[in-house]
Amino acid sequence: MTTGLYYSPRYLAHEAPGHPESPARLETAWGQLQRYGLLQDVAVAEPPPAALEDLERVHTPAHIWAVRALAADGGGWMDGDTFVAAASYEAALLAAGAAIAGTDAVLSGRQENAFALVRPPGHHALPDRAMGFCLFNNVAVAAAWARARGGAERVLVVDFDVHHGNGTQDIFYDRADVVLFSTHQFPLYPGTGRLGETGVGAGEGYSVNLPLPPGCGDAVYLRAFDEVLAPLARRWRPDLILVSAGYDAHFSDPLANMRLTVDGYVGLVERLCALARELCGGRLVALLEGGYNLGAVAASVVATCQVLAGQAPIGDPLGTPPAVPAPRAADDVLAAARELHHIS
Numbered sequence: 440m441t442t443g444l445y446y447s448p449r450y451l452a453h454e455a456p457g458h459p460e461s462p463a464r465l466e467t468a469w470g471q472l473q474r475y476g477l478l479q480d481v482a483v484a485e486p487p488p489a490a491l492e493d494l495e496r497v498h499t500p501a502h503i504w505a506v507r508a509l510a511a512d513g514g515g516w517m518d519g520d521t522f523v524a525a526a527s528y529e530a531a532l533l534a535a536g537a538a539i540a541g542t543d544a545v546l547s548g549r550q551e552n553a554f555a556l557v558r559p560p561g562h563h564a565l566p567d568r569a570m571g572f573c574l575f576n577n578v579a580v581a582a583a584w585a586r587a588r589g590g591a592e593r594v595l596v597v598d599f600d601v602h603h604g605n606g607t608q609d610i611f612y613d614r615a616d617v618v619l620f621s622t623h624q625f626p627l628y629p630g631t632g633r634l635g636e637t638g639v640g641a642g643e644g645y646s647v648n649l650p651l652p653p654g655c656g657d658a659v660y661l662r663a664f665d666e667v668l669a670p671l672a673r674r675w676r677p678d679l680i681l682v683s684a685g686y687d688a689h690f691s692d693p694l695a696n697m698r699l700t701v702d703g704y705v706g707l708v709e710r711l712c713a714l715a716r717e718l719c720g721g722r723l724v725a726l727l728e729g730g731y732n733l734g735a736v737a738a739s740v741v742a743t744c745q746v747l748a749g750q751a752p753i754g755d756p757l758g759t760p761p762a763v764p765a766p767r768a769a770d771d772v773l774a775a776a777r778e779l780h781h782i783s
Contacts, residue, residue: 441481441482441550441551442480442481442482442550442551442552442553442554442744442747442748443481443482443484443540443541443544443545443550443552443553443554444472444477444478444481444482444483444484444553444554444556444744445484445485445486445537445540445541445553445554445555445556445557446465446469446483446484446485446486446537446555446556446557447485447486447530447533447537449526449529449530449533450462450465450530450533450534450557450558451465451466452524452525452526452527452529452530453524453526453527453530453531453558453559454524454526455514455522455524458522458572459572459693459694459731460558460559460560460572460729460731462558463733464558464730464731464733464736465556465558465727467733467734467736467737468556468727468736468737468740468741469556470737471737471738471740471741472556472740472741472744475741475745475753477741477744477745477748480748480750481554481744481747481748482550484540486533486536486537486539486540486541486555487533487536487540488529488532488533488535488536489532489533489535489536489538489539489575489580491503493535493539493580493583493584494532494535494575494580496580496583496584496587497566497576497579497580497583497610498564498566498567498575498576499566499567501567502565502566502567502568502569503575505517505568506523506527506528506531506569506574506575507528509523509527510523510524510525510526510527510528510529511525511528513525514527517568517569517570517574518568518569518570520570520571520572521569521570521571521572521573521574523569523574527559527574528574530558530559531559531574531575532575533557534555534557534558534559534560534561534575534577535561535575535577535580535581537555537556537557537577537726538555538557538561538577538578538580538581538584538681538724538726539580539581539584540555541553541554541555541581541724541726542581542584542585542589542679542681542724543584543588543589545679545722545723545724546585546589546590546591546678546679546722547589551720551721551722551723552712552715552721552722552723552724552725552747553723553724553725553747554684554724554725554726554727554740554743554744554747555577555724555725555726555727556727556740557577557726557727558727559572559573559574559575560572560573560577560685560727560728560729561573561574561575561576561577561578561579561580561606561683561726561728562576562577562578562579562598562600562602562604562605562606562607562683562685562728563576563602563604563605563606563629564576564579564606565605565606565609565610566606566609566610570606570629571602571605571606571628571629572729573606576606576607576610577726578596578598578604578607578681578682578683578726579596579606579607579610579611581681581724581726582594582596582611582617582681583610583617585678585679585681586616586617589679590678591677591678591679592616592678593616593617593618593675593676593677593678593679594616594617594618594677594678594679594680594681595617595618595620595672595675595677595679595680595681596611596617596618596619596620596680596681596682596683597620597621597668597680597681597682597683597711598619598620598621598622598623598682598683598685598728599621599622599660599682599683599684599685599688599704599707600623600683600684600685600687600688600728600729601623601624601627601685601687601688601692601694601695601697601729602623602624602627602628602629602685602687602695602729603621603623603625603627603629603631603632603648603650604619604621604623604632604683604728605629605631605632607619607683608621608631608632608636608646608648611642611645611646612638612639612642612646613638613639613640613641613642614641614642614645615641615642615645617645618645618646618647618671618675618677619645619646619647620647620649620667620668620671620672621646621647621648621649622649622651622660622663622688623648623649623650623651624650624651624652624653624655624688624695624696624697625650625651625652626650627653627695627696632648632650633648633650634648634649634650634772634775634776634779635779636648637779637780644780647667647668647671647776647780648776649663649667649772649773649776650772651663651697651766651769651772652766652768652769652772653695653696653697653766654696654697654698654763654765654766655688655697655698655699655765655766655769656690656697656698656699656700656703656760656765657698657699657700657702657703657706658765659765659766659769659773660688660699660703660706660707661703661706661707661710662773663773664706664707664710664711665710666773666777666782667773667776667777667780667782668710668714669710669714670782671780671782672714672718673714673717673718676718676719677718677719678719678722679719679722679723679724680711680714680715680718680719680722680723680724681723681724681725681726682708682711682723682724682725682726683726683728684708684725684726684727684728684743685727685728685729685730686704686729686730686735686736686739686740687729687730687731689701689704689730689732689735689736689739689757690757690759690760691732691734691735691757692730692731692732692735693731693732694729694731698760698763700755700757700759700760701735701738701739701742701752701753701754701755701756701757702754702755702759704739704742704743705742705743705746705752708725708742708743708746708747709746711723711725712746712747723747725743725747727740732757734756734757735757738753738755738756738757741753
């Protein structure tokens with residue numbers, strides 16, 4: 440069994456000068472993967488593009504056409520944050536395609552787990568529009584493919600990006616076959632992800648949000664996984680775990696105010712791998728979302744891939760932030776989540 444790494448150099452052509460979601464994020468991470476020898480220790484593959492039918496499971500045809508048409512016209516802006524370059528439609532198809540390819544390899548048993556080093560990211564993309572740097576919702580495309588084509592009955596999506604994955608939540612909000620667990624800074628863009636957002640109809644109880652106050656570090660996140668995620672995952676017993684792996688809760692990130700370290704991310708990924716081994720034969724696929732300090736993103740990607748491949752992970756090259764007490768409000772969020780979701 441191997442770890443898959445899905446990447447295409449064509450992601451680098453998706454670019455807007457000065458934008459924080461830049462090609463340098465992947466270039467730096469790829470360089471560090473080479474430096475630490477990970478490219479020889481994992482199965483590297485360039486993904487095929489997602490098919491239209493795969494996108495249409497979670498996006499409207501009108502939205503897909505809008506992205507394609509803007510790219511064909513040379514590019515422009517979908518909103519004040521979200522750009523499309525001439526090459527962006529192809530890059531977005533390949534990002535969603537990497538999510539599917541990794542999911543297919545894991546569900547078929549060819550690989551135990553996988554990491555999709557992709558851009559543009561996806562977890563903010565709604566069914567009918569782009570937002571928050573995201574064009575198509577890669578993790579949602581993978582979850583819907585796993586349900587429709589991969590033989591998975593229950594999919595758990597874990598989103599530890601510092602921003603709430605509002606697009607993923609919206610897509611599956613009324614469904615009981617895909618569960619979303621999200622840790623995120625609150626208040627922060629996009630303003631969603633309150634504790635009480637738990638789903639509607641058949642999906643009631645299948646969205647689990649932990650809106651954490653600014654200043655939370657490794658200890659709070661690890662408690663969230665141990666005290667809330669782990670018992671919920673054991674209750675649901677998913678067939679597959681998908682991870683929206685954003686590294687912008689790192690203490691050095693310029694767009695947020697959390698205090699995670701690379702070691703903290705290692706702890707989160709180790710817990711996810713252990714849950715995957717316990718509950719679903721190790722089947723786990725992680726996809727890159729946010730993270731805008733280049734050194735932190737690169738080190739976190741390397742460490743994540745090392746954990747997936749069963750290797751000893753690197754430490755944090757950026758050091759550790761000064762020790763400060765965790766915000767007391769974080770205890771209240773964890774306690775409220777346990778009560779709301781009936782965790783004893």
